Amino acid sequence: MTEGGDLTLVHLTLSSGERLPCLAYETTWLPVKLATRWAVSYRRQRVQASTLANDLFILGKLYTWAWQIGGYDLDEYLLQGKLPDARQFESLVAYLREQGQPKGEAAIISPNTVNKYLGTIENFLVWSLDYARPPLSLEQRQGQAWRLAVTCRSLRYRGRPSWRKQPLSEAEVVAIRAAISPRQVDAGRCHFPENGFRPTNALRNWLMVEIALQLGLRLGELLKLRLDSLPRGQQKALLVRRHPDDIYDTRRHEPAVKTAERGLPVSEPLLAMIRHYVTGGPPYGRINGKSPYLFVTDEGQPLSIGRAQDIIQVIGSRSGIEQLSWHRLRHTWAEQLAAYLLETPNGRDQLMYLGGWANPQSPQRYIQDAVAEQAQATLRAWQEALYAPEIEDES
Numbered sequence: 001m002t003e004g005g006d007l008t009l010v011h012l013t014l015s016s017g018e019r020l021p022c023l024a025y026e027t028t029w030l031p032v033k034l035a036t037r038w039a040v041s042y043r044r045q046r047v048q049a050s051t052l053a054n055d056l057f058i059l060g061k062l063y064t065w066a067w068q069i070g071g072y073d074l075d076e077y078l079l080q081g082k083l084p085d086a087r088q089f090e091s092l093v094a095y096l097r098e099q100g101q102p103k104g105e106a107a108i109i110s111p112n113t114v115n116k117y118l119g120t121i122e123n124f125l126v127w128s129l130d131y132a133r134p135p136l137s138l139e140q141r142q143g144q145a146w147r148l149a150v151t152c153r154s155l156r157y158r159g160r161p162s163w164r165k166q167p168l169s170e171a172e173v174v175a176i177r178a179a180i181s182p183r184q185v186d187a188g189r190c191h192f193p194e195n196g197f198r199p200t201n202a203l204r205n206w207l208m209v210e211i212a213l214q215l216g217l218r219l220g221e222l223l224k225l226r227l228d229s230l231p232r233g234q235q236k237a238l239l240v241r242r243h244p245d246d247i248y249d250t251r252r253h254e255p256a257v258k259t260a261e262r263g264l265p266v267s268e269p270l271l272a273m274i275r276h277y278v279t280g281g282p283p284y285g286r287i288n289g290k291s292p293y294l295f296v297t298d299e300g301q302p303l304s305i306g307r308a309q310d311i312i313q314v315i316g317s318r319s320g321i322e323q324l325s326w327h328r329l330r331h332t333w334a335e336q337l338a339a340y341l342l343e344t345p346n347g348r349d350q351l352m353y354l355g356g357w358a359n360p361q362s363p364q365r366y367i368q369d370a371v372a373e374q375a376q377a378t379l380r381a382w383q384e385a386l387y388a389p390e391i392e393d394e395s
Contacts (some may be wrong), residue, residue: 007032007060009053017247019254020044021053023060034075034131035059038124048244048256058120065095081132083125083144086151093118093155111157122152165325167332172321173213179319180206182273190276190284196318199283200298205311207270207277208295211238212326215264216333216355219326220255223303225294227278231271237263240356248292251304260356330355338366342374 010022010029022039023032035056043052066074069091070084084092096117100109109117125148129141136144168176180197182190192202208222217225221240229239242257243249266274277285278294290300297303308326316324334355341347351363 007063009056009060011053011252016245017249018245019049021049021056023056023063032059032063032075034078034128035063035124037131038127042127043123048258049254050256051258055120055124058117059124061096061099061117062092062121062124064099065092069095078125078128079131079133081129081134081136081140081144083129083148086154089151089155092121115156118152118156122148165323165328165331167335168321168328172319173332175319175321176209176315176324180209180315182206197314201311203273203277203280203284204286204295204303205315207274208308208311209315209329210270210273212329213333214267214270216330216337218257218330218356219305219308221257221356222326223255223293223295223305223308224257226292227294228292229294230274230278231266235263236265238266239263249302250291251302253305255305257356259358260353262353262356264354334363334366335369338363338370339373342367342370 006026007023008026010024012020012022014020020040023035024030025032038059039052039056043055047055063074066072066077066084070088093114096114097108100113100117126145129136129144179193180202182192182203184191190203192199192206196202197205211217211222211225215238217240224241224243225238226241226243229241231237240257240262242261244256245254274294279285286294286296287298287300290296291302293302295303297307312324312326316322334351337354338347338351341350344350348360348363348367351366352360355363357363
């Protein structure tokens with residue numbers, strides 16, 4: 001790192017509204033050359049800004065390792081058409097495990113995270129071969145890329161299924177609704193629990209939870225809902241759209257709708273409450289005229305990811321449910337719908353569309369869970385039937 005100093009991630013917002021993370025040197029604020037070129041000319045066209053920021057964080061670890069452990073400037077090294085060898089990669093993996101970003105109280109990052117880091121690093125290093133000076137021949141480039149792929153494959157840990165959050169039980173869903181749901185709606189007014197949220201937030205927070213439970217939206221999708229997403233006229237569905245780099249999104253960290261857009265039907269009771277929130281005015285209605293986004297703060301600004309996380313934590317505390325999260329609400333929806341669609345011939349395809357998944361393996365996990373529950377219920381019924389005649393004879 002000839003520019004000197006440690007590396008930092010800088011979040012830029014272009015005049016078009018696009019969010020562009022950038023890896024830079026802390027002492028000079030100059031961008032890291034090859035990493036920036038990779039981000040701007042290649043990776044930026046393929047991923048959301050949040051994913052790009054994570055990728056640049058990983059590359060920051062690669063550059064730091066090269067300078068501190070390898071003893072060379074990575075940009076100069078790569079521009080010569082060189083790549084780290086197998087022994088250097090072993091050192092890099094050990095460094096990543098200790099210097100990565102572990103979750104919770106863990107001292108080192110997990111094997112699955114190491115595999116993710118290696119995937120990003122391999123992508124960047126293969127891309128860098130096109131910028132070697134003098135240029136590499138086709139045979140040289142293919143040989144370098146092949147050796148890199150073999151090295152990375154040999155260092156990847158055997159994949160282990162990540163721990164999945166348990167879906168909410170029926171009793172837990174009832175507890176959540178008892179803690180935050182309106183008691184009644186009369187004369188155009190809602191009545192919420194007295195120990196609940198402030199009137200200006202109560203209807204908004206309840207709607208977010210209900211939409212997550214009934215439609216299975218991710219947190220980013222909830223926060224990206226706009227007024228023009230709502231059913232109206234010939235449009236009968238709630239539209240889940242991406243809206244990346246929206247100039248009207250004033251949040252520092254823009255929520256992301258990372259997968260498929262879709263339209264989802266909304267039940268009449270839920271739609272009536274959404275309309276009440278949009279048009280009802282204070283104290284329960286949203287602040288109008290400042291943002292096109294559906295869920296806003298008391299100041300009329302789009303609700304942030306951090307504030308939404310605070311809300312779900314408060315709901316978990318008031319309903320007595322530990323480790324409650326927005327993703328757990330979506331997980332509950334997916335488990336329930338998978339069981340409902342299990343006997344439908346194209347049930348997995350329907351679940352894939354409704355959940356907005358791009359990878360068929362994602363809904364398949366929920367289908368498999370539903371099959372397992374059905375199989376266990378069948379076995380229990382069979383076992384009970386084995387002893388039923390004996391019980392009748394004894395009586």
